[in-house]
Amino acid sequence: MTERITVALDHLGGREAAALMHGGRLEDLLIDGETPRPGTIYRAIADRPVKGQGGLFLRTPDGNAFLRQVKGITPGQALLVQVTGHAEPGKAIPVTVRVLFKSRYAIVTPEAPGQNVSRAIRDEETRARLHAIAAEAMGGSGMGLILRSACESAGDDEIAADIAQMREVAEAVKSDAEGRAPEKLLEGDGPHARAWRDWPLPDELGREPGCFEEFGVLERIDDLCTPRMTLPGGASAFVEPTRALVAVDVNTGTDTSPAAGLKANLALARDLPRQLRLRGLGGQITLDLAPMPKKDRRVFEDALRAAFRRDEVETVLAGWTPLGHYELQRQRARIPLAEVMR
Known part of the structure; x- marks a missing residue:
């Protein structure tokens, strides 16, 4: 018997939060932080290398960032970077130059050309159909694309629209990559958006304030x-x-x-x-x-x-x-x- 999936979208401590439950057991919990959200994209300016740590600091509008991939980068150079995690108190924002544009059905990869379908989708006819949808929706773009496992249960038009939207966002951000000043080009998704993007479709969805208490999420958080x-x-x-x-x-x-x-x-x-x-x-x-x-x-x-x-x-x-x-x-x-x- 398949466990009942519940998703609750609420707030915790005044911050946006989302909870995923399988059969009443808390499986995932996303909470917004005060630091830049993972997935945020900046035009950052290279500052100085950090000797002994294999990286360098970058300037962003939200403070210093730290990048580990430094080969061929010179001070003053503008870079397109993406936040990879939450910054620890007093430390620089962790970023990468491997920028991804991620949605529920599609991930656009500007620096990695080619089309790929999730290996979780095994049916060959389905894979061929998804490749055809991707080729049309990308419109000859040189950027790469990954079709996620959620595509298996989605309609063709829904998938095509999602791909086109992510491609347009990626193209808009890349067109703003050049510049002399640090700038935030794209805000990362918050917990509610990430829940829709990454979690399975729920049997039960709570959106109203107080749904964490209604579904027993607060009790399970107390245990944690x-x-x-x-x-x-x-x-x-x-x-x-x-x-x-x-x-x-x-x-x-x-x-x-x-x-x-x-x-x-x-x-x-x-x-x-x-x-x-x-x-x-x-x-x-x-x-x-x-x-x-x-x-x-x-x-x-x-x-x-x-x-x-x-x-x-x-x-x-x-x-x-x-x-x-x-x-x-x-x-x-x-x-x-x-x-x-x-």
């Missing part, structure tokens, strides 16, 4: 405001962010069987992407796992890799430390929930 996360079989984990890293400590609880450590660690692996996503946590993450034999490490790694494969936030599984901890490096793509709930 504590470090403790409950795992099956009486096990638990504590997720505690510090200035340097996010520490995750796994405990087996009352289970003292030989397999207790592996069971608790596997339960953590399966739910960790969701927990980090909902709590808005990124950066360096260190897992202090429950004791388990070294021969079981491969099983744990496989479970962790499978879980993060389905997560949209870029995460590098760095591996084991000499002390037996497991480390990850995760993009800071979300605003930390703790900042909103202060």
